[in-house]
Structure formats: C-alpha cells, structure tokens
Amino acid sequence: MLLSLDLNDPRPLHDQVAGAIRRAIADGSYRPGDRLPPARDLADALGINANTVLRALRELRDEGLLEFRRGRGVSVLSRPDARAVLAEAARELLAEADRYGYGPEEVIHIIRELT
Amino acid sequence: MTSKGRAVLALGGGVLVTAAVAGIPLALRDRLPDPLATHWNGAGTPNGHMSFTTALWAGLALWGVAWIVLTVLALRGPALATRLGRASWTGFLFGWAVLAVGMQGTTVAANLDAADWRQAGLPVWQAIAVSLAALAVGVLAGFLGRGAPDPHRDPAALPTVRLRAGRRAVWVSRASNGWLLGLSLASLAGALVCAVLAVTGVLEGSALTLLGALALATLVGLATCSTRVRVDENGLRVGFGLFGGLARRTPIDRIESAWVETRSPTEVGGWGVRGVPGAGRVTFMLRGGECLVIRRVTGGEFAVSVDDAGNGAALLNAYVAEAAH
Numbered sequence: 001m002l003l004s005l006d007l008n009d010p011r012p013l014h015d016q017v018a019g020a021i022r023r024a025i026a027d028g029s030y031r032p033g034d035r036l037p038p039a040r041d042l043a044d045a046l047g048i049n050a051n052t053v054l055r056a057l058r059e060l061r062d063e064g065l066l067e068f069r070r071g072r073g074v075s076v077l078s079r080p081d082a083r084a085v086l087a088e089a090a091r092e093l094l095a096e097a098d099r100y101g102y103g104p105e106e107v108i109h110i111i112r113e114l115t
Numbered sequence: 116m117t118s119k120g121r122a123v124l125a126l127g128g129g130v131l132v133t134a135a136v137a138g139i140p141l142a143l144r145d146r147l148p149d150p151l152a153t154h155w156n157g158a159g160t161p162n163g164h165m166s167f168t169t170a171l172w173a174g175l176a177l178w179g180v181a182w183i184v185l186t187v188l189a190l191r192g193p194a195l196a197t198r199l200g201r202a203s204w205t206g207f208l209f210g211w212a213v214l215a216v217g218m219q220g221t222t223v224a225a226n227l228d229a230a231d232w233r234q235a236g237l238p239v240w241q242a243i244a245v246s247l248a249a250l251a252v253g254v255l256a257g258f259l260g261r262g263a264p265d266p267h268r269d270p271a272a273l274p275t276v277r278l279r280a281g282r283r284a285v286w287v288s289r290a291s292n293g294w295l296l297g298l299s300l301a302s303l304a305g306a307l308v309c310a311v312l313a314v315t316g317v318l319e320g321s322a323l324t325l326l327g328a329l330a331l332a333t334l335v336g337l338a339t340c341s342t343r344v345r346v347d348e349n350g351l352r353v354g355f356g357l358f359g360g361l362a363r364r365t366p367i368d369r370i371e372s373a374w375v376e377t378r379s380p381t382e383v384g385g386w387g388v389r390g391v392p393g394a395g396r397v398t399f400m401l402r403g404g405e406c407l408v409i410r411r412v413t414g415g416e417f418a419v420s421v422d423d424a425g426n427g428a429a430l431l432n433a434y435v436a437e438a439a440h
Contacts, residue, residue, distance in 0.1 A: 002276070002426040004284035029423050037287045037343070045285040045345045099281065 001030060001037055005046060006095050013048060017056035019088050025065060025076055026085040036066070036074045121201075121260075122189035125208055129182045132212045136174050136219045140167070143223055151226045152235035159239045161225075164232045170222070178215035181207070188381060198261050199396060200382055205260025210253020217245035273372055274429035278437055283348075286430045290421045291341035292386065292401045299336025305329045339387060342401060344421045346430045348437075351409060353399065353419050365417065367438045371410045373431035375424045379403035383418075407431075 003020040005013075024030060036042075039057060043050040057074055060066045063084075067077040097107045140147065144167065151170045154163025165173060185208050188195070195201045225237040278284060306329035313322040338361065343354040350367040383389040383398040390397035398406065398418040407424035409431065410416050421427065 001288060001423060002284065002286045002430060004279075004282045006282050008281055029426050034422070037289050041287050041289070041343050041345070045287045045347060046283070095281075096279065 001042070003042065003046065006092075009095065014052050014055040014059065017042075017046070017048070017053055018059045019091070021056060021060060022065065022080050022084060023088055026080050026088075030076050032076050032078055034076050035072065036076070038073060119189075121195060121204070122186060125182070125186045125189050128208070128212065129186065132178060132216060133175065133182070135216045136178050137171065139216075139219055139223050140171055140174070143227060146228050147223065147226050148229050148232050148235070150232050151222065152229070152232035152237070153222060155225075155237045155242070157239070159237045161232055161235050161237070174215065174219045174222075177218070178211070181211045181215075185211075191381070196382070198263070198265050202257040202261040203384075206253040206257025209256035210249045213252045214245065214249035217248060221245055273374055273432050274425055275432040275436065276426075276429045278433045284430060284433075286346040286423075286427045287344070288421050288423045288427060289341060289343050290401045290419075295336055295340040295386070295401070299333050299340055302329045302332040302336065306333055340401075342399060342419055342421060344407065344419055344427065346427050346434070348434055350434075351407075351431060355399075365409060365411070367431075367434050369412050370431060370435050371412050372435065373407065373409045373428040375428050376406050376408050376418065377404060378406045378418065378420070 001021070001024045003017070003024060005016050005020060009016050011019075021036075030036065036057075039053040040050050043053045046053070057066060057068075061068055061074075063080070065077060065080055067075050069075065094104055094107060097103070102110075147167065149167045150164040151167055152161035152163070153165045153170050153173070154161065156162050185204060188204060195204055221237060221241045224241070226232065226235040229235040276284070306326055309322050309326040309329060313326060338356040341356070345352045345354070348367065349364075350370060351365045351373075352362050353364075354362045378398060378400065380386050380400050380403055383400050386400050388397065389400050396416045396418075399420065400406075400418075401420045404420060405422065405424040406418045406420045407427045408416060408418040
C-alpha cells in the first residue's frame with residue numbers, strides 16, 4: 001500500500017492517514033476483498049502511533065470502505081465514491097498551489113480557463 | 116531452444132532412457148538371481164535386496180518421477196524463462212538420465228551370473244564413476260543448454276512514481292503462506308504433546324529428540340510463514356516471521372533498480388529462501404505470483420514474493436533516482 005503524507009498539512013494526522021488510504025484504494029491497487037497491511041506496519045512505516053492509524057481505519061470503516069473481521073484483519077469492502085476521491089485530489093492540488101504561492105481563488109481561475 | 120523444443124527433447128530422450136532402464140534387466144533376466152542385490156555397503160558387499168519386479172519398478176520410479184516433473188516444467192514454460200532455469204533444467208535432465216541408466220547398469224552387472232544376491236559384489240569405483248559421470252554430464256549439459264543471456268532491463272521501462280517536495284511517501288505490503296503457518300502450529304501442538312509426555316514420564320529419550328525436532332520446525336516455520344515489506348526513503352526492508360522481527364535491509368544507495376516479476380515456486384526451486392550460491396539471485400518465495408525484484412549496484416538480484424509489488428518497485432525507483440541527484 002503506497003501512502004504519502006504532506007508534512008505541512010494542518011489537518012489532524014488521522015484525517016491525513018485516512019485520506020492516504022482512501023487514495024490507495026481509489027487507485028485500484030487494493031480491490032474489494034483484499035487485506036490491508038496490519039495497522040502496526042503502516043504506523044511503523046509512517047513513523048506515527050499505531051492508534052492514529054487505527055483511528056483512520058475506523059473512520060474508513062464508518063464510511064463503508066473497510067471491513068474489520070476477527071482473525072482476518074482489515075479488508076477492503078468497496079471503492080470510495082468519486083466525490084471523496086476528487087476532494088482528496090483537490091486538497092493535494094491546493095497544497096501544491098500553496099507551495100507556488102497561489103491561493104484557492106487563483107486555482108479556481110486556472111480551472112475555469114481549462115474548461 | 117524453445118520451451119516446446121525442450122519438452123519434445125525431454126519426451127523423446129526420456130523414452131530412450133526409460134527403455135534402457137527397463138530393457139537392461141529384462142533382457143538379462145535369465146542370468147540374474149531373484150531377489151537381486153540392490154544395496155551395498157562401503158566395501159561393496161551387498162546388504163540389501165529386492166525382488167526382480169520390485170527392483171525394476173524402483174529403477175523406473177527413480178527415473179520416471181524426475182522425467183515427469185521435468186517434462187511438465189518444460190510444457191508449462193516459465194521455469195525455463197531465465198538462463199539459470201534453463202541450465203538447471205537441462206543439467207538435471209541429462210545428469211539424472213546418466214544416473215538412472217548408470218545405476219541400473221551397475222546393479223545388473225553386479226548381479227549378472229551370481230547364484231545368489233549375497234554373492235553379487237559391486238566394485239566401489241563403479242558407484243563413484245556413475246555419480247561422477249552423472250555430475251559431469253549434468254554440468255556440461257547445463258552449460259550447453261543455458262541459452263541466450265537474460266535480457267537487460269530498459270531503465271525507461273521501469274515503474275516509477277512522482278515524488279513531491281514536502282511529502283513523505285512509504286509503501287507497506289505483506290505476503291503470507293497459510294499452509295506454512297498451519298504446519299507450524301501443528302508442529303507446535305506436537306511439541307507440546309511431546310513435552311507433556313516427557314514430563315509425565317510416558318516417553319523417554321526418543322520423546323526429547325522428537326520434541327527438539329518439532330520445536331525447531333515450529334521456530335523455522337513461524338520465522339518464515341510471512342513477510343512484511345516496506346519501502347521508504349532509506350530503502351527496502353523485508354521483515355520475516357509472524358511478527359516481522361527479523362529483517363533484511365537494503366539501503367537505497369545500494370539499489371540500482373526495482374521491478375515486478377511473476378515467479379512461481381517451480382521456477383526458483385521451491386518455497387523459502389531460494390538461490391544458487393554465487394549466482395547472485397536470491398528469491399524469498401512464500402507463494403507464487405507477484406514478486407518485487409531489486410538489482411543491487413553490485414549486480415546481484417533479490418526478489419521477494421509480496422502483494423502490490425508494482426507500487427513498491429515504483430516508489431523504490433523514485434527514491435533511487437532522487438538519491439542519485
């Protein structure tokens with residue numbers, strides 16, 4: 001599972017982790033029925049607390065994306081809906097725009113120019 | 116030679132070997148004792164025997180099992196995709212054929228015109244000569260049958276991802292073998308039963324040996340039944356065992372490139388840590404399918420069977436490119 005976190009993202013860490021996992025499921029590398037790596041492995045790799053990852057996983061379970069099964073770990077239940085994926089991508093776009101000194105209004109302007 | 120060509124060679128040549136293994140004793144049946152001497156001690160004195168029919172079937176089985184396995188491997192194809200695979204396959208086919216025919220030949224020669232199997236002495240040099248001839252033929256055939264060198268990977272075709280400034284990217288995945296885990300737990304149960312029997316005094320001596328063997332099987336099984344693989348800016352980390360405690364790390368500056376290959380246990384020689392010493396290709400095989408393969412700067416290759424290997428290879432290549440700048 002490929003996860004990336006924005007080091008300057010002001011959102012709570014568990015929201016960021018949930019977003020990263022949502023993106024990994026959305027890009028198709030984990031399909032419904034596939035098992036996720038254990039939360040502890042994800043936490044170790046990201047250098048964060050395992051409870052933060054578990055909180056993110058519970059959020060995604062409540063969204064209906066993941067399923068917790070006793071003895072079988074956490075597996076994918078369904079693909080995230082398009083709006084959630086687009087919101088995540090838009091958030092990334094805004095973060096990147098910010099690095100170049102562009103605000104949300106200017107990004108909206110660029111999108112209008114494209115369409 | 117193509118994989119199909121090799122299958123034809125294995126089938127055609129194998130029929131000749133089978134004919135020799137069965138034909139030699141059948142043709143000389145009148146001059147052989149029944150039972151036949153089939154096992155000798157270090158001095159060449161017979162110490163084991165089988166009836167003529169059993170010995171015939173045993174000789175055929177020794178050859179036949181290897182013949183069937185090699186033919187199936189050639190028909191299936193992937194085992195012969197690499198130079199190492201082709202060399203081992205060809206070497207084994209020819210070496211084993213020489214061994215099977217040689218063993219049958221020396222057995223028949225030793226028994227020929229003997230009144231009783233106890234008088235059928237086998238000169239030790241014959242056994243050594245057959246083994247050495249099989250080895251020599253195997254090595255030579257492997258060398259001649261190795262085929263074209265493995266293609267070099269096009270750097271532009273390697274998977275990669277875009278690394279963005281200010282983001283930390285990691286890849287985590289795993290693979291496990293349920294059968295191995297089950298066997299380990301079964302041997303753990305066996306070890307516990309042995310321990311109880313030893314403590315209560317029902318079994319002595321032999322129980323301790325069995326306990327030791329089962330405990331070892333449990334430890335080895337649990338240490339190898341799953342892998343946890345991680346890629347981050349430091350490189351590749353492969354953790355072994357149920358809890359991933361043991362780890363093999365490859366720093367990013369020692370990695371030249373990474374990619375995905377589909378490998379099966381039949382290609383690499385089975386499950387577990389597989390490789391030929393000195394060949395520089397090691398595979399940690401838990402299950403057939405997707406493997407993450409890395410080539411080290413020093414030239415060796417390391418592969419590990421793991422899910423979602425494509426993303427792992429892509430991230431490794433991205434970090435390798437970043438480290439090179």
